Amino acid sequence: xxxxxxxxxxxHHILMAIVAFLFMAPLLWMLSTAFKRPDDIINSMGTITxxxxxxxxxxxxxxxxxxxxxxxWRWTGNSVFVSLAVTFLVVTVDALAAYAYSxxxxxxxDQVFAVLVATxxxxxxxxxxxxxxxxxxxxxxxxxxxxxxPAGAGAFGVFLLRQFFMTIPVELEEAAxxxxxxxxxxxxxxxxxxxxxxxAALAIFTFMGAWNAFEGPLIFTDSMSMRTLPIGITIxxxxxxxxxxxxxxxxxxxxxxxxxxxxAFQKHIIKxxxxxxxxxx
Amino acid sequence: xxxxIIAQAEQxxxxxxxxxxxxxxxxxxxxxxxHLILFAVFLLAPTIFGFYISLHxxxxxxxxxxxxxxxxxxxxxxxxxxWLAVRxxxxxxxxxxxxxxxxxxxxxxxxxxxRRGQTVYKVMYYMPVIISIAVVAVLWRWLYNTEIxxxxxxxxxxxxxxxxIGLPLPPFQPVPWLSDPKFAMPSIALMSxxxxxxxxxxxxxxxxxxxxxxxxxxxxxxxxxxxxxFWAITWPLLRPTTLFxxxxxxxxxxxxxxxxxxxxxxxxxxxxxxxxxxxxMYQQGFxxxxxxxxxxxxxxxxxxxxxxxxxxxxxxxxxxxxxPKARRAA
Numbered sequence: 001x002x003x004x005x006x007x008x009x010x011x012h013h014i015l016m017a018i019v020a021f022l023f024m025a026p027l028l029w030m031l032s033t034a035f036k037r038p039d040d041i042i043n044s045m046g047t048i049t050x051x052x053x054x055x056x057x058x059x060x061x062x063x064x065x066x067x068x069x070x071x072x073w074r075w076t077g078n079s080v081f082v083s084l085a086v087t088f089l090v091v092t093v094d095a096l097a098a099y100a101y102s103x104x105x106x107x108x109x110d111q112v113f114a115v116l117v118a119t120x121x122x123x124x125x126x127x128x129x130x131x132x133x134x135x136x137x138x139x140x141x142x143x144x145x146x147x148x149x150p151a152g153a154g155a156f157g158v159f160l161l162r163q164f165f166m167t168i169p170v171e172l173e174e175a176a177x178x179x180x181x182x183x184x185x186x187x188x189x190x191x192x193x194x195x196x197x198x199x200a201a202l203a204i205f206t207f208m209g210a211w212n213a214f215e216g217p218l219i220f221t222d223s224m225s226m227r228t229l230p231i232g233i234t235i236x237x238x239x240x241x242x243x244x245x246x247x248x249x250x251x252x253x254x255x256x257x258x259x260x261x262x263x264a265f266q267k268h269i270i271k272x273x274x275x276x277x278x279x280x281x
Numbered sequence: 282x283x284x285x286i287i288a289q290a291e292q293x294x295x296x297x298x299x300x301x302x303x304x305x306x307x308x309x310x311x312x313x314x315x316h317l318i319l320f321a322v323f324l325l326a327p328t329i330f331g332f333y334i335s336l337h338x339x340x341x342x343x344x345x346x347x348x349x350x351x352x353x354x355x356x357x358x359x360x361x362x363x364w365l366a367v368r369x370x371x372x373x374x375x376x377x378x379x380x381x382x383x384x385x386x387x388x389x390x391x392x393x394x395x396r397r398g399q400t401v402y403k404v405m406y407y408m409p410v411i412i413s414i415a416v417v418a419v420l421w422r423w424l425y426n427t428e429i430x431x432x433x434x435x436x437x438x439x440x441x442x443x444x445x446i447g448l449p450l451p452p453f454q455p456v457p458w459l460s461d462p463k464f465a466m467p468s469i470a471l472m473s474x475x476x477x478x479x480x481x482x483x484x485x486x487x488x489x490x491x492x493x494x495x496x497x498x499x500x501x502x503x504x505x506x507x508x509x510x511f512w513a514i515t516w517p518l519l520r521p522t523t524l525f526x527x528x529x530x531x532x533x534x535x536x537x538x539x540x541x542x543x544x545x546x547x548x549x550x551x552x553x554x555x556x557x558x559x560x561x562m563y564q565q566g567f568x569x570x571x572x573x574x575x576x577x578x579x580x581x582x583x584x585x586x587x588x589x590x591x592x593x594x595x596x597x598x599x600x601x602x603x604x605p606k607a608r609r610a611a
Contacts, residue, residue, distance in 0.1 A: 097316035106309030130327035153323035274487035
């Protein structure tokens, strides 16, 4: 019995499971509400029914069939496209730059890098107003460029990859140089293949950040067809503020793809957090 | 762009060793350039341009933007609503950061002492972090519903149950989570803690993993109980992680925007109780079109964040320079 308690830790597991339920409850409730009839939600008065009865897809029908009022497919498409493009841009540009700051010597390198690091303290929101004017000036307002290109300016990924690149032994680089590799060859054949975990972590977090981005899409777009999912959700809320069924249906549609992606990649994501110190946001 | 780089690389390959060495030193800037251009245009320039805007009376629709010096700043500093936004933001930081970090630390400690099944719990605790703030806020608006929201229904059940077994509690009054100015920020903080606790939990867990088992075993042999082991070993050795998490939580929390925006829409709550600095800047810039004033509010926020970050780094380095060395010596 004593051994069972020590090795299987039943009480510990019970406690952790209760906490896990507290964390999962809001999400389960979202799911449950999404499959309930609107009348059943309003008339629930003081009782909580976790299992929808009767089970209905009515809410999703409302969400998905009003394409003119709420182009939710378009918003999803926008979110997917913008997030993928931002991820590709950030990883490419940051890897090249990190290589330049960690492995190559050039005049002014350390001074430029110091400026990069210093700007990491600038809160993103300070940039909203000037960036808005800049986007207007470039005639990028309400376009995909406005949602994608500015995201490549951040210095965090450069900083992160630089830290990682610096841990790669110089001997490998020298061996490659003896084999006739130039700086591009070393970058492509030595540095990148050895940095897969860091690149993957940066890619995953950039994608999640872009998928959930809120302030940028709110300010840089204004037509229904250019909105992304998070902004679309707030548009839904403006219309269905007290109709919780369609509301939760839309929330489920927006959340489930990322949650599934998370479950598929959870190992890498959690490893990435400890590796990078990014808490995921 | 990349074509030039490849061409250069090819060229470098075919030249002699001496030239090769010189070549390897030259293309550094070229590799940095794509990012550097984006950085200069979309980060550095706006940072400076924002300050320039804040020195002007800049209305979106106006043709001219006269220079007004520090007038926007002095206007903000004498603006009651600005100070209300500052107070609300501080209130949020105080509510959300310590409690949030405590939750993260407790979760990490719980997971760390588990022999098996860690991953399942870890995934569940982390799940809310994945979701966008828009979805989170829409969901919590439903949970916080006064009459039929999950929280009030369960609270009512708890209170009635406790009264049944004879505890002298007053009859249950529905908690006005979102409609009462007193509850606005606490409600936002509770939601934010749920949303973010998993992120720092992973960092704390990594920190705990770095503490050598020998220390714990030695303390156990010396007869230290779990409580003593925590205060004598875990807590001091975890300090770098704790301070890292605190600094970034504070940085993030000062910028709170989406929570108030989605829960309360731009008006920002009963008696403006959910109005934060970032939201006030947004209101001034994009609802009132007073872009100059909005930029000034943004810069005041920047200054505040900067002061707090420097303050925390001071605490950071002082303590940390001593801690690990002292431990190693012992």
